[in-house]
Amino acid sequence: xxxVDKFSRVPIYEQIIAEIERMILSGELSPKDALPSVRQLSxxxxxxxxxxxxxxxxxxxxxxxxxxxxxxRYVSEKAPDILRAQKRSGLSEIERMARELxxxxxxxxxxxxxVNKAYEGGLS
Amino acid sequence: xxxVDKFSRVPIYEQIIAEIERMILSGELSPKDALPSVRQLSxxxxxxxxxxxxxxxxxxxxxxxxxxxxxxRYVSEKAPDILRAQKRSGLSEIERMARELxxxxxxxxxxxxxVNKAYEGGLS
Amino acid sequence: xxxVDKFSRVPIYEQIIAEIERMILSGELSPKDALPSVRQLSxxxxxxxxxxxxxxxxxxxxxxxxxxxxxxRYVSEKAPDILRAQKRSGLSEIERMARELxxxxxxxxxxxxxVNKAYEGGLS
Amino acid sequence: xxxVDKFSRVPIYEQIIAEIERMILSGELSPKDALPSVRQLSxxxxxxxxxxxxxxxxxxxxxxxxxxxxxxRYVSEKAPDILRAQKRSGLSEIERMARELxxxxxxxxxxxxxVNKAYEGGLS
DNA sequence: GTGGTCTAGACCACT
DNA sequence: GTGGTCTAGACCACC
Numbered sequence: 001x002x003x004v005d006k007f008s009r010v011p012i013y014e015q016i017i018a019e020i021e022r023m024i025l026s027g028e029l030s031p032k033d034a035l036p037s038v039r040q041l042s043x044x045x046x047x048x049x050x051x052x053x054x055x056x057x058x059x060x061x062x063x064x065x066x067x068x069x070x071x072x073r074y075v076s077e078k079a080p081d082i083l084r085a086q087k088r089s090g091l092s093e094i095e096r097m098a099r100e101l102x103x104x105x106x107x108x109x110x111x112x113x114x115v116n117k118a119y120e121g122g123l124s
Numbered sequence: 125x126x127x128v129d130k131f132s133r134v135p136i137y138e139q140i141i142a143e144i145e146r147m148i149l150s151g152e153l154s155p156k157d158a159l160p161s162v163r164q165l166s167x168x169x170x171x172x173x174x175x176x177x178x179x180x181x182x183x184x185x186x187x188x189x190x191x192x193x194x195x196x197r198y199v200s201e202k203a204p205d206i207l208r209a210q211k212r213s214g215l216s217e218i219e220r221m222a223r224e225l226x227x228x229x230x231x232x233x234x235x236x237x238x239v240n241k242a243y244e245g246g247l248s
Numbered sequence: 249x250x251x252v253d254k255f256s257r258v259p260i261y262e263q264i265i266a267e268i269e270r271m272i273l274s275g276e277l278s279p280k281d282a283l284p285s286v287r288q289l290s291x292x293x294x295x296x297x298x299x300x301x302x303x304x305x306x307x308x309x310x311x312x313x314x315x316x317x318x319x320x321r322y323v324s325e326k327a328p329d330i331l332r333a334q335k336r337s338g339l340s341e342i343e344r345m346a347r348e349l350x351x352x353x354x355x356x357x358x359x360x361x362x363v364n365k366a367y368e369g370g371l372s
Numbered sequence: 373x374x375x376v377d378k379f380s381r382v383p384i385y386e387q388i389i390a391e392i393e394r395m396i397l398s399g400e401l402s403p404k405d406a407l408p409s410v411r412q413l414s415x416x417x418x419x420x421x422x423x424x425x426x427x428x429x430x431x432x433x434x435x436x437x438x439x440x441x442x443x444x445r446y447v448s449e450k451a452p453d454i455l456r457a458q459k460r461s462g463l464s465e466i467e468r469m470a471r472e473l474x475x476x477x478x479x480x481x482x483x484x485x486x487v488n489k490a491y492e493g494g495l496s
Numbered sequence: 497g498t499g500g501t502c503t504a505g506a507c508c509a510c511t
Numbered sequence: 512g513t514g515g516t517c518t519a520g521a522c523c524a525c526c
Contacts, residue, residue, distance in 0.1 A: 011501060025228060037513065048503045053515080061433055068255060069514050070510030087228040090221060091238045097218055098242035104149060104211040108243045114215045115239060118222035119232040131440060135525060172526055259510060273476055296511055335476040339486045342469055345462060346490035352397060352459040356491045362463045363487060366470035367480045383516060409498065420518045425500075441499050442525030 001028070002036070004045055012047055016055035024064065024079050025087075031080070035065060035073040125152070126160070128169055136171055140179035148188065148203050149211075155204070159189055159197040249276070250284075252293055260295055264303035272312065272327050273335075279328070283313055283321040373400070374408070376417055384419055388427035396436065396451050397459075403452070407437060407445040 002023070004015045023029040038056065042049040056073055059065050064079045098111050125147070128139045147153040162180065166173040180197060183189050188203045222235050250271070252263045271277040286304065290297040304321060307313045312327045346359050374395070376387045395401040410428065414421040428445055431437050436451045470483050 013501080039513080048505095050504085051502060054501090056514090066255075066257070067514060068257060068510095069259070070512085071254070072513060074255070084228060087225060088230060090225055091230070091234060094218060094221055094225075094235060095238040095242045097214060097221070098239045101211060101214050101218075102243055104208055106212060106215070108239065110215060111218060111239050111243075112236065114219040115222045115232065115235050118219045119226055119235075130443070131438075131446070133438070133440060135441070137525080175526060178525090261510080299511060302510090332476060335473060336478060338469060338473050339478070339482060342466060342473070342483060343486040343490045345466055345469070346487045349459060349462055349466075350491055352456055354460060354463070356487065358463060359466060359487050359491075360484065362467040363470045363480065363483050366467045367474055367483075385516080411498080420520095422519085423517060426516090428499090439499060440525095442497085444498060 002041070002045070004047065006047075013051050013055040013058065016047075016052065017058055020055075020059060021064070021083055024075060025083050029075050031075050031077045033075045035075065037072060126165070126169070128171060130170075137175050137179040137182070140171075140176065141182055144179075144183060145188070145207055148199060149207050153199050155199050155201045157199045159199065161196060250289075250293070252295060254294075261299050261303040261306070264295075264300065265306055268303075268307060269312070269331055272323060273331050277323050279323050279325045281323045283323065285320060374413070374417070376419065378419075385423050385427040385430065388419075388424065389430055392427075392431060393436070393455055396447060397455050401447050403447050403449045405447045407447065409444060 002016075002019050004012050004019070006012060008015065020029070020035065029035070035056070036044070038049050038052045041047070042052050045052075056065065056067070060067060060073075063076060063082055065073050065075050067073045101111060102108070126140075126143050128136050128143070130136065132139065144153070144159070153159070159180070160168070162173050162176045165171070165176050169176075180189070180191075184191065184197075187206055188200055189197050190200050191197045225235060226232070250264075250267050252260050252267075254260065256263065268277070268283070277283070283304070284292070286297050286300045289295070289300055293300075304313070304315075308315065308321075311330055312324055313321050314324050315321045349359060350356070374388075374391050376384050376391070378384065380387065392401070392407065401407070407428065408416070410421050410424045413419070414424050417424075428437065428439070432439060432445075435448060435454055437445055437447050439445045473483060474480070
């Protein structure tokens with residue numbers, strides 16, 4: 001349910017962040033749920049505790065979770081909202097990329113077709 | 125015509141590569157045109173020659189230019205085609221992002237609207 | 249009358265200490281009154297007895313209560329005085345912060361206004 | 373000009389953060405100025421580079437500085453504004469403390485006197 | 497030279 | 512058991 005690729009060029013701690021964010025968005029993790037402990041996860045993933053600490057600290061600074069010393073780390077109340085708002089801003093990212101393609105002479109129809117392709121069929 | 129931002133977090137050599145690619149795509153540089161020499165450019169941009177060397181080596185390895193020892197470096201015949209093909213692969217990138225947005229519950233209409241926005245009005 | 253927030257980042261034992269101190273200051277607890285027993289309180293608050301023990305030990309070391317083996321723990325005679333003296337030292341804390349704000353160019357009037365705001369209206 | 377107390381209970385990296393913030397507020401460090409490099413500072417202060425890295429990363433996430441890989445770390449344009457706004461919110465902190473003192477029966481005059489004391493005389 | 501990431505292993509405070 | 516901090520030392524990409 002939570003995996004990392006140690007050979008990827010994207011840093012392990014960012015992979016963890018992305019995974020946790022995904023789990024929150026999908027509802028796999030809900031507000032007030034406990035996140036796996038640093039030590040437990042470090043064993044499971046064979047990753048150094050410090051690396052996990054870094055990932056969790058970053059999640060915390062984004063307001064997605066909070067820590068209770070001596071107890072554990074929990075998904076924050078507003079986490080799903082924060083993530084959804086964040087993703088919505090991805091629309092401007094798509095716009096930017098479409099503009100780039102346009103400048104290379106790629107037709108609008110081709111871009112629209114790609115979007116349609118993403119939205120057809122069942123969810124992955 | 126060729127500028128770099130030393131305060132940007134994107135590596136200078138990548139900025140150079142992007143600039144050259146842009147100039148080839150826009151026709152500002154055509155096949156067989158000479159690229160500015162490393163020494164000349166390093167003075168113009170106040171950039172370390174090593175950095176420029178790295179950019180040019182990368183361009184060469186992508187088949188976008190070739191060097192003639194003792195003479196200089198020239199835009200290759202196939203450069204525009206290579207770049208256009210490369211950019212077309214951006215379509216799958218857009219598809220991937222659209223799929224992500226879909227999973228967060230963002231409607232297809234919103235994505236299409238973003239694409240339309242990119243394609244309306246004059247070119248930048 | 250005595251509550252703790254297990255999700256707060258301030259340690260539970262400190263919350264307990266603050267609560268007891270507050271009750272002494274407000275007169276809810278008077279000298280020679282018995283404090284709730286560790287066992288009883290641990291059940292009431294669903295808190296680990298060790299945590300309560302730590303809070304009580306700290307209160308004792310501050311001279312706010314004393315334990316009578318085999319009987320219980322009682323608010324000390326001097327407790328209210330000690331606490332009031334302790335709080336009065338908060339004045340120098342305020343002075344320190346005001347000095348900081350001054351160094352950032354915040355006007356004295358603004359600070360005075362904040363104090364006035366705290367002292368107007370009924371007690372919470 | 374930049375010192376840390378390794379025996380303090382406040383974490384070294386927070387001491388560093390506070391020092392840098394102070395230097396920005398006082399004008400000792402201006403926007404676009406370079407911060408001391410991680411390695412250089414780690415030698416100067418006899419502190420592990422990782423600890424400094426942590427302090428700098430935190431400063432960066434607060435928008436106070438930005439890093440240019442291979443070049444260095446620089447004070448951001450908006451740093452002074454961010455800090456000033458942050459300090460202004462200290463007014464509500466003062467209000468909170470004043471309210472506490474009030475509840476212990478300390479007169480408003482005493483609090484006002486403390487503020488006056490902070491604002492009289494030359495700047496430290 | 498710079499910053500960025502990671503590992504290994506230690507100690508502390510809190511529950 | 513939990514999270515938080517720190518050290519020591521390594522490797523990488525970038526300039």
